Amino acid sequence: MLVLLGLVVWGAVVYPDLPDEVPQHLGTDGVDSYAAKSVGSVFLPVFVYAGVLALMTGVTVFSLRMRPESELEPGARTSPFVNRPRTRAGVRLLARAQLFLACCIGLTMGLTCLVMWSTEKVDKSPGGGFELLTLAPTAVGVLALLGAVLRDRTADRSAR
Template sequence: MGNDGENRPDFPWVWLLPQLAVLAGLTVWGVAVYPSLPERVPQHIGPGGIDAWADKSVGAVFVPVLVYAGVIAVMALTSAAALRMRSEDELAPGERASSLINRPATRASALRGARATLQLGFCIGLSMAVTCAVMWRTEPDPHVPAWLLAAVLAPIALGLVPVLAVALRDRRESRESRK
């Protein structure tokens, strides 16, 4: 448990490791492929294929890696905030909770939510890897497969399942505790 004297759950560092592994893998992959990339690299992939190009530079090539690093930071901070927040069962009788904050029903629920959020972050990383597979091809005009959108969205959809399951369970627990 946490060491803040309130018996809060510790941050689930083990659940952050898969995200860091994907980030490291993307970084190594990008460094390895960078020298063989063409002078113009895809910058945006739209419904009709690649619709924006950039001159090859470290910034242009590593945009997906930098965006994913930001995603990791947001997911980790969100998870940490959920674990620090007072849960509904910790509020004093009659204490009003702000309607602007969606509090977890219990500390156990906060931990489940933090883990699900970190798992979603990992799935977003898998989606970034699919995107990099197209952006980092060494042909000067890479073909964009028709299945790319589905391949990018599938890991995110899969990552949303535990988030939604935790939210529904938390909602049910919250209702039951008010009875």
């Protein structure tokens, strides 16, 4: 929520100083699409992140309500579509990793706003691997989530 709030405040502060056209897409060769300055075009990354954050929060709440395998009765029917964590500690670890991923996605959106919310007309990419740098926070969040899942799985094997 703090990342979302930061993006809203930052966008509100820079909005009056933005040019009449703002970048909408940054390709490998630089900005390849512009849009007229409007609340919708300027705050698009914020709206997208708000939706992602709501979705990720809902998934986290669902995850926390899930009963881990260790709490199921012997022979209980389970859905083959749900990959349950093994223990309650695994559930909490998964929930924290999901919220961390949501935060990392917000940081990725913030990095895209560096270009989109430039107060000067931007025609080219900042260079220096900026596109990869922009994706790095989300990649870190995905790795953390995968690590949480793998940790739960390996902890179960070592307990046997």
